[in-house]
Amino acid sequence: MKSWILAAIIIVGASWLMLPWVWWIFALPALAVGFAFAAKLRYPFLLGLCAVAVLHLMLVLPQSYANDHMLLDRVSQMFDIPGWGLLAITVIVPALLGGLASWSGASLGKAIRKEKVK
Amino acid sequence: MKKTAVGIILLCLGIALMSKNLEVGGNTLPPLGQFLSPVHGFWTSAEAVDGKKEITTLTTKQLEGEVKVLFDERLVPHIFAETDSDLYYAQGYVTAMHRLFQMDMATRSAEGTLSEVIGSRTLELDRERRNQGIGWAAENAVRGWKKHPEYFALVEAYCQGVNDYIATLSPRDYPLEYKFLDFAPSAWSPYRSALFSKVMAIDLAMAESDLENSNARAAFGKAVMDDLMPESNPYQSPVIPSGTSWDFDPIKVDSQEVAASEAFRRGRFRPSPANLGSNNWAVGGEKTADGSVILCSDPHLYLTLPSIWFEIHLQSKEQNCYGVSLPGIPSVIIGFNEDIAWGQTNVGQDVLDWYQVEWVDASRQSYRLDGEIEPVQMRIEEISVRGQEAIRDTIRYTSWGPVMEKGDWKDLAMRWLVHDEPQVCEISALAKLNKASNFEEYREALSHYVAPAQNFVFGSREGDIAMTVAGTLPLRRPGQGRLVQDGSFSANAWPGLIPYEHNPYVKNPPRQFVASANQHSTDDSYPYYYNAFPYFDDYRGRYLNQALEQKSDITVEDMAQLQFDSYSLLAAEGLPVYLEAIAAKSIPDSLRTIIEILRAWDYRYTPEAKAPYIFEQLHRRIRWNAWDEFYEVNDSFPVSFPESWKTIELLKKEPGHAFFDRQGTPEVEGATDIIWQAFTALPSILRRSQYDLEVSDKGSTLKTSLTHIGRFPGFGREMTDVTGNRSALNATSNVTGPSWRMIVTLGETVRAQVVYPGGQSGNPGSPYYENMVEAWRTGKYYSANFVGDPSELQEVVAELNFVKP
Secondary structure, rough: HHHHHHHHHHHHHHHHHHOOOHHHHHHHHHHHHHHHHHHHHHHHHHHHHHHHHHHHHHHHHHHHOOOOHHHHHHHHHHOOHHHHHHHHHHHHHHHHHHHHHHHHHHHHHHHHHHHHOO | OHHHHHHHHHHHHHHHHHOOOOEEEEEEEHHHHHOOOOOOOOOHHHHHHHOOEEEEEEEOOOOOOEEEEEEEEOOOOEEEOHHHHHHHHHHHHHHHHHHHHHHHHHHHHOOOOHOOOOOOOOHHHHHHHHHHHHHHHHHHHHHHOOHHHHHHHHHHHHHHHHHHHHOOHHHHOHHHHHHHOOOOOOOOOOHHHHHHHHHHHHHHOOOOOOOHHHHHHHOOOOHHHHOOOOOOOOOOEEEEEOOOOOOOOOOOOOOOOOOOOOOOOOOOOOOOOOOOOOOEEEHHHHHEEOOEEEEEEEEEEEEEEOOOOEEEEEOOOOOEEEEEOOOOOOOEEEEEOOEEEEEEEOOOOOEEEEOOOOOOOOHHHHOOOOOOOOEEEEEEEEEOOOOOOEEEEEEOOOOOOOOOHHHHHHHHHHHEHOOOOOOOOOOHHHHHHOOOHHHHHHHHHHHHHHHHHEEEEEEEEOOOEEEEEOOEEOOOOOOOOOOOOOOHHHOOOEEEOHHHHOOOOOEOOOEEEEEOOOOOOOOOOOOOOOOOOOOOOOOHHHHHHHEEEEEHEEHHHHHHHHHOEEEEEHHHHHHHHHHHOOOOOOOOOOHHHHHHHOOOOOOOOOOOHHHHHHHHHHHHHHHHHHOOOHHHHHHHHOOOOOOOHHHHHHHHOOOOHHHHHOOHHHHHOHHHHHHHHHHHHHHHHHOOOOOOOOOOOOOOOOOOOEEEOOOOOOOEEEOOOOOOOOOOOOOOOOOOOOEEEEEEEEOOOEEEEEOOOOOOOOOOOOOOOOHHHHHHHHOOOOOOOOOHHHOOOOOOOOEEEOOOO
């Protein structure tokens, strides 16, 4: 299956789960997809990373544009970092966790398959 | 399998780390995963700049009828309800919608519960508030309010509105400051509304200088005090014009003065109280171009984001009222209705006295009063501190009030009028004023007003103008309360309180205007003694009265100019004296430009002018040279200083005054010498402060900060190019200034021009957070949408309907 379809599954799953649940719930679909397609994934880390990054950009950018980046400016001043830095942290931190989740999922999947083969 | 385990452990660690409060460089960060989440964190506060109109309908059991709230183009809520109770319910609801964090912080800072959510950083402030008995005062207030159930029910309706709004919030909807500090809003109550009114009392009714006066008297003696620090200024032009007759029989007060210890020398206990001023005035129809009364009000308070004020329009079957409210208190505080308008300035009279307690022994468990031994009442204050164990402070209460627990004030008890249980439900004064339709109803409404004492200006469509010094004020013996008093005799207490009917007021004076700017309430003919040294204003009131006296055919534009007027009477009276003193001197090159700039000055504090900064330095240096004896004592014990008007008068009329001789110099200096010394010091003062006269566009150095209410960096705003000065009507300083400017024309219809430095929304992610600041800075106004019917509103950005189930 094409990687972008898998990424889309993670994105849709995560955005559906995030609203009622906690902020880190995106890790679950990332882990699940990694696990389910373990055999076919060459770069599971990259898949989760990209999917969660795209998810966060999709959620944040329209809000920030509609807001004229006013709040981005204020909160980045509060943290004493540039606006793009705050945006980067907002996206990269969860993306790394997403990558880690897919990678762990895939590695679990592979391990289980190996056990079965044995 | 090992790799998988490592991956999952890393993932869990990552999530756990991002869910914790992290300490970075002494600052506590919020749980970052949550805070940065686009769905749960601060991003949810990013409001669309051109948002679509939102219509919300809420079903509420609490209401008596249906309520409609329309937010206009500046997000001012226009509330249309059937009953007053519903009106105040909706006021509470919409105020919380936009100002919840501010309401929470303000009341926590008054009560002394900031540390519970912030941590040890605010502990000292909390302890001070506990020691001052602010929570105790609010408890007393609520006890008094409950005795008037009709009005107490209105307060409860307001609280219900606030709490119903809080109940709609899930953590992801909290204002972003809650997410940053990681705590939840707590329920509102009449007690917290009372705390908010104490916030105002802290800012407006705590000014006194008993300690500084006692120290000055101990250091220099009574004769010097009488000579240099007289309590009334002969040039003063009081709030209630001279010649007003007092239509009451004064209460007899014995004239025995309450003496204080001659050897009184103590260190500073707290910073000098705030010196906040305000202006208000009304001009009668004979003085205006179109014959209508015009009323103006601009209270000068701390400037914050969000602003202390929340603009609101309240309409029920019983009233149609518009103006500004305080977030936490039902009703409009300064505003107008279809018949009248009113404004407030601080009276500023001293209502806080210190009494020296005579302890029985070092344990401070009991004290002597009239020869008897009285036990103190202990009140245990438990202060929760985030991240550490709670702290317990024991506060001792005498019959005077709480005793200070800090520094060398451990025998001083605080007698503060604001602690007392009120005889009325305080909300009744403003609730009645909001619907008053004439002078008699205005006077009756103010008879319920308690604290902080305010000069209430009044104007009506019928053509009346008036000024009332409203609020409970102590009856004093002559001189009482100027110095720290002996607390071992109950006879040293205030002989009583001044009845409302004896408070000064004036209606339709012959001069056709009434005005106040925190100067003395009356001239010396008023039968009761009161004081506020050195907190009565000496310049704005005098300038305001002169300006209004001269004006005729007054228009709204004239009034707007006067509110923005940056002319300093202090500079206009001081600078010519200083320049005259050095007229005969030969001016060195280094001073030539400086003196040219000063000579050409029109005494206006405009952003382009260079003279204001130079004058400030010169004036300060001259005071320093003149009162060097005071500054020397002040290093060890804080003392009061002669006021500026007295300094200028003596420099002019008594150039050989003994105090002008500087200590530590062999020569005997007089006025001319110390003024000249100040001038010659100017080049190096300016150099040291890097003030370059050659840079042509550099004028005023005034920067005015609008500080965020939680002091979050990036959430406030710093303004340059600000017009104004403390001694001018446009009394803008670096942290205070005209917090609301209102001009009401009481003609055929009532129209109002309004502005404040801020915006209606308390959300830093809202386009309404500081949208009015620029208009305020440049002296512009908005027309208030004072409509009679919801359909008359031109632009509605949001609508909120409350319906019954």
